[in-house]
Amino acid sequence: MAPVLQIDDLKVEGRTPRGVWVPTVRGVSLQVHAGEVVALIGESGAGKTTVAMASLCYTRPGTRVVGGKVTLGGVDIFALDARARRAARGKDVAYVAQSAQAALNPAITIGEQVAEPMLLHGIATPEEARKRAAALLTRLDLPNPDEIARRYPHQTSGGQQQRVMAAMALTCTPKLLVLDEPTTALDVTTQIEVLKAIKDVIREHRSAAIYVSHDLAVVAQIADRIIVMRHGAMVEEGPTAEIIERPKQAYTQELIGAVKPRPAGGRGIAAAESAEKPLLETDTVAATFAKPKLFGSLGMEDNVLQDVTIDVRPREVVALVGESGSGKSTLARVIAGLHPSLSGQVRIGGKELAPRARKRDRDALRRIQVIFQSPDLSLNPEQRIEEAIGRPLELYFGLTGAKRAARVAELLTMVGLPADYAGRYPSELSGGQRQRVSIARAFGAQPDLVLCDEILSSLDTIVAAQVLELMRDLRAKHNVAYLFISHDLATVATIADRVVVLYAGRVAEIGPTASVFSPPHHPYTALLLSSVPALRQGWLEEVIATRPPTQAQTGTSVPKDIGCPFRTRCPMVVEGTCDRVAPPARRTPGGQVIYCHRELDELRAAQAKGGVLRA
Amino acid sequence: MSATTATDGGGRTKRARQPMTVFGAIGLTLLAVNILLAVFGSFVAPNAPGSLIGGGAFAPAHDAALLGNDYLGRDLLSRLLHGAKYSLGVATAATLLGFLIGMTVGFSAAEIRGRYDTTVTWVIDILLSFPPILLALLVIAGLGSSLPVLIGTIAFIQCSRVARVSRSVAMGIAALEFVEVARARGESLFSILAREIFPSSMRPLAVEFGLRLSYAVLFMSSLSFLGLGIQPPNADWGSMVRENLPGIYYGAPAAIVPAVLIGLLVVGINLTVDWLSGGSDRHTSEELR
Numbered sequence: 001m002a003p004v005l006q007i008d009d010l011k012v013e014g015r016t017p018r019g020v021w022v023p024t025v026r027g028v029s030l031q032v033h034a035g036e037v038v039a040l041i042g043e044s045g046a047g048k049t050t051v052a053m054a055s056l057c058y059t060r061p062g063t064r065v066v067g068g069k070v071t072l073g074g075v076d077i078f079a080l081d082a083r084a085r086r087a088a089r090g091k092d093v094a095y096v097a098q099s100a101q102a103a104l105n106p107a108i109t110i111g112e113q114v115a116e117p118m119l120l121h122g123i124a125t126p127e128e129a130r131k132r133a134a135a136l137l138t139r140l141d142l143p144n145p146d147e148i149a150r151r152y153p154h155q156t157s158g159g160q161q162q163r164v165m166a167a168m169a170l171t172c173t174p175k176l177l178v179l180d181e182p183t184t185a186l187d188v189t190t191q192i193e194v195l196k197a198i199k200d201v202i203r204e205h206r207s208a209a210i211y212v213s214h215d216l217a218v219v220a221q222i223a224d225r226i227i228v229m230r231h232g233a234m235v236e237e238g239p240t241a242e243i244i245e246r247p248k249q250a251y252t253q254e255l256i257g258a259v260k261p262r263p264a265g266g267r268g269i270a271a272a273e274s275a276e277k278p279l280l281e282t283d284t285v286a287a288t289f290a291k292p293k294l295f296g297s298l299g300m301e302d303n304v305l306q307d308v309t310i311d312v313r314p315r316e317v318v319a320l321v322g323e324s325g326s327g328k329s330t331l332a333r334v335i336a337g338l339h340p341s342l343s344g345q346v347r348i349g350g351k352e353l354a355p356r357a358r359k360r361d362r363d364a365l366r367r368i369q370v371i372f373q374s375p376d377l378s379l380n381p382e383q384r385i386e387e388a389i390g391r392p393l394e395l396y397f398g399l400t401g402a403k404r405a406a407r408v409a410e411l412l413t414m415v416g417l418p419a420d421y422a423g424r425y426p427s428e429l430s431g432g433q434r435q436r437v438s439i440a441r442a443f444g445a446q447p448d449l450v451l452c453d454e455i456l457s458s459l460d461t462i463v464a465a466q467v468l469e470l471m472r473d474l475r476a477k478h479n480v481a482y483l484f485i486s487h488d489l490a491t492v493a494t495i496a497d498r499v500v501v502l503y504a505g506r507v508a509e510i511g512p513t514a515s516v517f518s519p520p521h522h523p524y525t526a527l528l529l530s531s532v533p534a535l536r537q538g539w540l541e542e543v544i545a546t547r548p549p550t551q552a553q554t555g556t557s558v559p560k561d562i563g564c565p566f567r568t569r570c571p572m573v574v575e576g577t578c579d580r581v582a583p584p585a586r587r588t589p590g591g592q593v594i595y596c597h598r599e600l601d602e603l604r605a606a607q608a609k610g611g612v613l614r615a
Numbered sequence: 616m617s618a619t620t621a622t623d624g625g626g627r628t629k630r631a632r633q634p635m636t637v638f639g640a641i642g643l644t645l646l647a648v649n650i651l652l653a654v655f656g657s658f659v660a661p662n663a664p665g666s667l668i669g670g671g672a673f674a675p676a677h678d679a680a681l682l683g684n685d686y687l688g689r690d691l692l693s694r695l696l697h698g699a700k701y702s703l704g705v706a707t708a709a710t711l712l713g714f715l716i717g718m719t720v721g722f723s724a725a726e727i728r729g730r731y732d733t734t735v736t737w738v739i740d741i742l743l744s745f746p747p748i749l750l751a752l753l754v755i756a757g758l759g760s761s762l763p764v765l766i767g768t769i770a771f772i773q774c775s776r777v778a779r780v781s782r783s784v785a786m787g788i789a790a791l792e793f794v795e796v797a798r799a800r801g802e803s804l805f806s807i808l809a810r811e812i813f814p815s816s817m818r819p820l821a822v823e824f825g826l827r828l829s830y831a832v833l834f835m836s837s838l839s840f841l842g843l844g845i846q847p848p849n850a851d852w853g854s855m856v857r858e859n860l861p862g863i864y865y866g867a868p869a870a871i872v873p874a875v876l877i878g879l880l881v882v883g884i885n886l887t888v889d890w891l892s893g894g895s896d897r898h899t900s901e902e903l904r
Contacts, residue, residue, distance in 0.1 A: 019634065298662040336799040357798050365801035382814035391810075392800055441796070 002074060003031035004208035005055050010068035011013050012059065012232075013052050018271045024063065025050050025232045032176065035206040039223035039240075041213055041255070043460040044431075047232035048212045053176045056093050057208060058084045073175050079110045090117045094169035096198075098181040100161035104153040110137075110164050111149025129171075136167040139204070140197040158324075159190035166198050170205060176204065177209040183218060187323040188531040189485065194216065195221055196544055214460065216259050217533035220244055221540040228252045244535055258461040259535050263493035263517045277350070278311035279481050280335065280368075280449050285309070285344035287327075287334050301341065304330050312449060317475065317482045318494035319513070321489060321528065327505035328485045332451045332457045335483070336370050348449070366396045369442035370612040374453035375434035379426040385412070385421035385437055392445045415470060432463035443474060453485045468495065489532050493517055502564035511592020520603035522594045524566045564597065572598055572606055635890075639720065642886025649880045653703040656696035664697040665848045673859075673867035678743065685869045686859050694850060695873060701844075701851030703880065705762065706831035708873050709769035713831075715823060717777025722808045722816075724778070725785035735778070742775035748837065755843045765844060769831050780823050784816045791815075818892075825888030829881045851879050 012025035025047040032038045040048040053060060054070055057077040070077050072092060077085065080113050094117075096137070097103040105113060114136060115129035130149075137145035140163040153161055162182055169177055182198065183191040183398060199222050202209050202293040213219050218241070219226060226243040228235040228251065236249040247253045273280075290302035305327045312318045320328045333339035335346055337357030346353045348367055354360045369392075379388050389408045393399040399407055409419035415436040426434055435455060442450050452471070456464040472495060475482060492499060492513070499516040501509040501524065509522035514524060530543060567578040574597050583595040596603065662668055662679070667688045670677055674684040682691040724735040754768045788794060794811045802810070836853030838844035845851040850858065855873040862870035 333795075338795055338799055357801055358804075360801060362801060365799070370796060370799045372792040372795065374792055377798060380793045380811055380815065383810075383819075390816075391797075395800060395802070438796075445800075 001033065003033045004073060005030075005032040005210070006069075006071040007031075007051070008069045008071075008296055009054065010051065010054055010070065011066045012047070012054065012063055013066050014050075014063045021064070023232060024064075025054075027068070028229070028232075028234055029068075030234075030237070032208040032210060034175070034208050035203075036225065037202060037209045037211055037223045038218040039211045039213060039226045040229055041216060041219055041226055042229035042235075043214065043462065045231075046229040048229055048554040049180055050232075051229070052180055052210050052212050055176060056089060056095055056178055057088075073226070087121070090174070091123070091172045092174055093122045093176040093178065094172065094174040096162075096165050096169050096177065096182045098184055101153070101158065101460075103165055104161060105128075106153050108152075109149065110151055110156065113153075113372055114149070114164065114168050114171060117168060121172055123172060132171060132410060133167070136170055136201075137164070140164075140167050140203055141193065142167075157190070159186055161187060162194050163197050166194075166201065170201055170207070173205055173207070175208060177207045178212075179209060180212045181214070182211075184213070184215070186523055188489075188533070189323060189527060191218070191533070192531050192540065192543060192547075194243075195540060198222070199540070215533070216244065216256060217539075220535055221533060228255065230381070233264070234413065235328075240537060244537075251512060254462060256464050256535070260488075260494065262491035262532050263489040263529060267362050276313050276601045279314045279316075279349060280312040280483070281345075281347045281350075282308055282310050282331070282335065283345040283347070285331070285334055286342040287330055287339060287345065288342050292484065303505060305341075308502075310500050310507065310510060311340060312481050312483055315479050315481055316498065317484055317496045319492040319499045320483060320485045320502060321487065321492055322502035322508075323528075325504075326502040328502055329453055330505075331502070332370070332453050332483065332485055336368060336451055340488070345440045362396060366392075366445045367448045368451065369445050369447040370451045371435075371438050371442050371453065371455045374458050375431045375438065376458075378438050379434055380425055383425075384422065385424050385426070385429075388426070389441045392441060396445050407529055408446070409472040411444050412437075414443065414474070415440045430463075432459055432467060435459060435467055439467075439470065439474070442556070443478060443480075446478075447480060449481045449483065451483045451485070454487070456486070456488070456491060464491075471495070489517075489528060501528070505573065506565055507595060508566065509592060509594045511588070511594075512590060514591030515588060518590075519607040520588065520594065520600050521607055522596055523570045523572050523598075523603070526603075526607050527569070564595070572602070574598070638886050639890030642883050642890055645879055645883025645888050649703055649883060650694065651689070652699035654700070656699040659858075660693040661839035662690040662693040663695045664850070666781075669671060673862045673865045673869060675815060675867070683868050684870055686856070686862060691855075691859075691869045691872065695852065695876065697849070698845075698851045698855060698873075699876075700751050701849070702835060702853065702877065705765055705769070705845075705851070706828055706835050709835075710773055710824065710828045710831045711765045712766065712770035713773025713827065714777050714820075716789060717774035718781045718813075718820070720774070721778040721781030721783075722785045722812055723804070725789050726804060726812065732782075736782070739775050739778050739782075743779070747772045747834065751834075751838060752843065755838070756901055758845055760846055764840070765835070769834060771832065772834070775825055777823065777827065781816065784819050785812050788812050788815050822888050822892040825884050825891065829884040829888075832877065832881055832884070 003260065007028060007030050010025055010028045011023065013021040013164065014024040015021055028047070028051050028268065040051060042048050050063060054065065055072065055081065057070065057288040059065055065078065077088065080088065111130065111133055114133035115126070118124040118129040118132065119126060134145050134149060137148055142148050142160060142163055148156065148160065156164070166182065179198065183194050186194060195218065210221065211223055223240050225238065226240050227237045228249070229244065230251055236243065236247065236252045237421045243252060245255055245258060285305055285308045286303050287305040289293050289304055308331060310318065319553065320331065330339060332340045337353065337355065337360055340355040348364060351364070353364055357365060386408050390404045391409055393404050393407050405422070408422050411422055412419050417433060417436055421429070426437070429437065456467060459467060468491060471482070484492065484496060496513045498511060499513050500507060501516065501522060503524050508524045509516060517529065521529065533539060562582050564583045567573045570578065577597050581597070583597050586594045586596060586600055588594065588600055594603070596601070648868065668679045668684070668690050670684050670688060672686050672688050672824050674680070674688065676683045680690040680692060682695070685691045685694060702766060720735055724732040750772060753769050755764060758764045789812060796805065796809050797811050835844060835851065836856070839851050839853030840857045842857065852873040856870070859867070859869035859873070
């Protein structure tokens with residue numbers, strides 16, 4: 001049978017800001033058959049998306065196809081005129097983008113948007129289109145499809161939006177579906193549901209699909225074949241099992257080697273160390289984004305942080321985990337003095353800190369340094385590296401001129417960059433190098449505590465592993481403590497001494513890494529842990545099978561009253577208790593504290609029986 | 616990486632420059648000629664602006680007056696050369712002053728936020744709701760027309776608009792992580808505004824500066840045309856359009872040339888601005904997207 005999509009020796013060039021055309025795809029050939037999912041995997045800049053876009057007969061601005069042939073369902077699509085191409089898009093080939101939020105029209109209801117492609121291509125009457133849209137939304141496991149259809153995109157969650165996009169792509173039963181990192185922006189817990197829904201509809205429609213991703217473990221769940229790309233060329237191609245179990249090329253092996261094992265156990269902290277006085281303490285901190293009301297006062301329902309009490313001891317790595325919106329970053333911003341707390345105290349070395357950075361004294365400021373997520377945004381594009389790293393040296397230690405330059409060179413060398421990078425601008429560095437500059441800037445202040453806010457999430461797997469290694473080295477050499485914010489539990493397991501699990505702005509569980517990552521868990525921690533994809537086929541089905549049915553109906557709203565905020569998603573909820581009484585703190589022999597109404601034995605028994613926690 | 620940068624010897628790098636375009640070149644040329652006229656015009660003018668040189672009113676071009684005479688029989692060319700400094704000079708001074716005030720207000724509102732920001736926005740809204748020409752008429756009627764009053768008035772009208780734009784530009788920059796890092800480091804307000812926000816706002820504000828400058832040239836000319844601007848015996852191009860208006864009936868160049876010059880100056884500024892704003896993506900990373 002002829003393949004649905006055939007790409008022969010595709011060559012694409014991209015224009016640099018200087019106007020020079022450089023090759024970005026260097027001769028890629030691939031075939032996708034009906035009912036087959038082919039994954040394109042590689043680091044950013046490998047040309048994955050460019051290839052995927054070419055099968056939509058689309059080249060992004062600043063790129064051009066210079067050679068090769070793309071045949072979709074027997075038609076050479078580069079030979080089509082603009083009108084014919086437009087007719088093919090949506091009908092013969094459809095696209096699911098990474099950010100549904102940016103791809104959906106905020107001014108049109110979801111039902112109309114899903115029906116729109118069918119009306120545009122004239123393949124259904126409005127009535128049929130509406131019915132079919134509702135059917136697709138149901139197929140994608142969206143709760144209350146009729147009600148969702150009436151909503152606007154902003155009234156739905158990220159996971160729901162992503163499924164709506166998939167529904168839109170499938171309305172005209174396209175021959176080929178192009179999925180570009182459809183779950184990358186989602187939390188692991190949501191990723192599972194979206195992945196499962198997408199996988200099921202692809203199977204059911206027997207569509208051919210191209211799945212672009214950087215995440216091997218995700219790809220292993222959905223792809224039949226994997227194509228590994230690097231620098232615009234194909235490195236290796238083979239059936240999924242073949243690639244993940246017996247990779248032949250060195251680069252593929254490197255990619256697979258960089259996939260971290262699923263979190264289990266982890267490092268503990270020596271008893272002697274834990275006797276030390278805490279370096280940083282937050283005491284019943286609450287914070288809000290709401291503006292003060294003219295009438296009446298703010299209630300607890302407006303708070304993004306509530307009663308957060310944690311501590312970080314000298315030289316300790318404490319990880320802060322939770323889904324997006326759990327308040328992880330807000331807590332870091334409160335500690336750094338960037339967001340004023342509503343109540344509660346932040347202390348460093350026993351000394352209370354002013355809520356705003358501007359009111360803090362220079363030494364307190366020096367002791368806490370921040371590193372942010374995005375290497376693109378955390379350096380001033382108008383300042384040379386020397387200025388970026390040198391400024392804290394000047395501010396805290398009064399270093400200027402040659403002394404400052406020498407220290408900048410020293411710091412650059414410390415983070416593994418050539419000293420002559422001092423004269424460069426951030427735009428001349430790669431993402432990983434820029435993140436190293438941010439690290440050098442933070443360590444220049446000789447801090448006691450570094451707040452690391454998702455510092456690895458914007459980096460490619462291999463680069464992230466190197467930066468993590470650097471952070472580990474620096475911690476040993478400089479006696480620094482980290483508050484390490486991450487949604488990546490596998491990374492957390494390898495670096496943290498203790499873990500704080502936040503849910504809806506409240507601490508769900510806190511304790512030594514080894515204890516937190518082995519039962520008993522807070523039900524929320526258990527959910528998080530079981531949602532981390534494993535690098536083997538069939539994992540997705542196992543998780544779905546063992547997952548309690550309550551998980552499917554995750555709402556967008558979290559109750560913000562005195563009761564347990566997790567109760568709407570909790571498989572072990574105790575009606576009449578969890579919604580009325582604040583969960584008590586339960587201490588385990590392993591040194592962890594779990595805020596839950598259930599007894600530790602109940603949790604232990606349920607989590608052993610559930611079996612979802614096997615690594 | 617080397618695609619965006621050129622290395623000059625000592626490992627230091629220069630940032631990529633805006634490639635020249637035809638319209639950019641025309642705009643820059645017009646602007647440069649106008650600047651030369653404004654600076655050196657008074658020195659190269661063959662005659663004093665007020666001296667009668669014979670030939671009578673609206674005389675056509677002759678040896679002593681290459682562009683003919685004006686309505687009183689003075690050398691038009693010399694008067695144009697003398698007037699150049701008023702048109703561009705007052706507009707530039709007023710725009711610079713307006714930007715200094717407007718940017719300070721707008722940036723500080725974006726960084727301080729809260730009540731200060733609310734108050735500033737409120738005041739700006741009130742100022743913006745005044746028709747500018749009416750505001751200028753009121754001020755000049757009250758204080759009399761002089762160079763400082765003209766510059767001050769135009770700057771005042773400019774600064775509310777500049778404050779509005781620079782506030783919104785700075786809002787975007789103030790939310791970026793490198794500004795957060797500076798705040799967490801304990802930088803002073805001035806340092807955050809000057810080191811972090813100002814350099815990154817240069818590109819969009821340079822475009823705004825050009826637009827404001829051409830607006831100021833036109834506004835200044837309008838005031839002069841109405842008789843509120845530069846007072847006789849001196850004259851800028853706007854007042855020369857007005858005083859030589861009857862020359863239209865005689866086909867004298869005096870009525871047309873000053874208006875054409877104002878037009879060329881504004882076109883020159885606008886073409887330059889278009890060229891400048893063409894490459895506002897200088898700092899986006901070199902990854903091709």
